[in-house]
Amino acid sequence: MSDITLYDYWRSSASYRVRIALNLKEIAYRAVPVNLLTREHLSAAHLARNPQGFVPALDIDGQMMTQSLAIIDYLEETRPHVPLLPEGPLDRQKARAMAHVVAMDIHPVCNLNVAARVVELTNGGDREKADWMRHFMAKGLAALDIMAKEPGRGDFCVGDRPTIADICLIPQLYNAERWGVDLSAMPRLRAIGDRCAAIDAFQKAAPDAVHPPAAH
Ligand SMILES: N[C@@H](CCC(=O)N[C@@H](CS)C(=O)NCC(=O)O)C(=O)O
Known part of the structure; x- marks a missing residue:
């Protein structure tokens, strides 16, 4: 153990x-x-x-x-x-910047208690909550798709192996799909998502792998 x-x-x-x-x-x-x-x-x-x-x-x-x-x-x-960071200070900065878009900008405003408070203050319901989630996720992910398209980036967010940027991106993509964010105009993020989905470490960490539907 x-x-x-x-x-x-x-x-x-x-x-x-x-x-x-x-x-x-x-x-x-x-x-x-x-x-x-x-x-x-x-x-x-x-x-x-x-x-x-x-x-x-x-x-x-x-x-x-x-x-x-x-x-x-x-x-x-x-x-x-x-290593979960790329080599070299420039690529490290880029990987951290992408990770921060998710962890410091998108995720905090989409946290459960934040969304619940918005719904409470606006006398809203599930529709308003979903609208809030989709708005901030779509905005942040669209920016990330552009950041991921910078030339010479490799197969993952930054380079040819997963880094902290991918570690933050994949859970955010899971959330985006869950809340119905339209990812059709974000081909680069979807491709990175597919590549990560083929990696054992990502598969085993996925929500449905750690908590199979039968046990929900
Ligand atoms: N910045 C924190 C965020 C942690 C966080 O927000 N966790 C969420 C789940 S993803 C949570 O516990 N939410 C409970 C709540 O909103 O009441 C981290 O990266 O660990």
């Missing part, structure tokens, strides 16, 4: 990022689900792991860690055998 524990939720895209990173680096871990629908993330037990009440939280090297990108940075520094 691994002494690394990931507290996650199958549909959480921030958790999905960490699952991909752990798998790419071939780090064995035990997953403990924290159910966002039953508000388990706001329980005293989970708040002790993460005072923000978010997933993921990773128990590793005797520490409880939060914030998916900071966790991935830590894995990169302590377990560099499979």
